[in-house]
Amino acid sequence: MTNRRDAVRDILVHSEGFRSAQDIYAQMRSDGAKIGLTTVYRALQALADAGQIDVLRTDDGESVYRACATGTHHHHLVCRRCGRTVEVAGPAVERWAEAVGAEHGFTAITHTVEVFGTCPSCSAIASAG
Amino acid sequence: MTNRRDAVRDILVHSEGFRSAQDIYAQMRSDGAKIGLTTVYRALQALADAGQIDVLRTDDGESVYRACATGTHHHHLVCRRCGRTVEVAGPAVERWAEAVGAEHGFTAITHTVEVFGTCPSCSAIASAG
DNA sequence: CCGATTTTGACAACGGTTTTCATTCTGGAG
């Protein structure tokens, strides 16, 4: 039964930004779901393995997950204040990464790129307050 | 006394790629140094705070450190096989990150970029073996 | 040398993640 897995994915699909496993677990429990933390982790791993969600590590070592709109390669622009996330394509970076790798004779280039900033709403709040 | 701190930095300076705290600790002990793991962590934090070393998280949540040649902003091209690291400047990425942020109205843009690949030596080994 | 301050490091605590293992659920066979 992948019932729980679907439930976990559902949370992610309806979330704006990245969510942590514990976060998702807490929400499911407060929604009344009978699910264990273990199962949340397992569902998350399964989804990540299936390429249905993205995973990345925060600076404090927590894994965060997000259901991405597309299955294609892209990066994220994340608001450091509210967590709002925008998916961005970056042909320029892809080319840059390839070029940099090639320049040093490296092959099979991959890369991780994350852009952080303060979103318009949060900027407004910040400058107002 | 920053004796230990210097010792820790020394290890990093003479290392090719990124090293983990535990890794550094192990090496110092096997070199005969009388030092505690706690102190290694503290030294690493101090060095990172002083901007003398770079820190990043591996995919499995471990923090790894590296003494960088320059104090200016740059990124890393890391061999996924042997860990060899090349510091690369990427004006193009900087501009791209700024542009992407601005395009969505985000301010105070920062970014993390890491490029991974297989270095020439390791490529040779791989194709040979 | 003496006291104040800092540094050190063994050990415990922490927190997120993973493993363990007994229980529950599922689906097919009889």
Added chain:
DNA sequence: CTCCAGAATGAAAACCGTTGTCAAAATCGG
């Protein structure tokens, strides 16, 4: 429906890197 095998589940323990605690040791100023 009952029985069984295999998969899924989840509570609790184990793990592991990291951080905090606190007493002992080193260092500095006088």
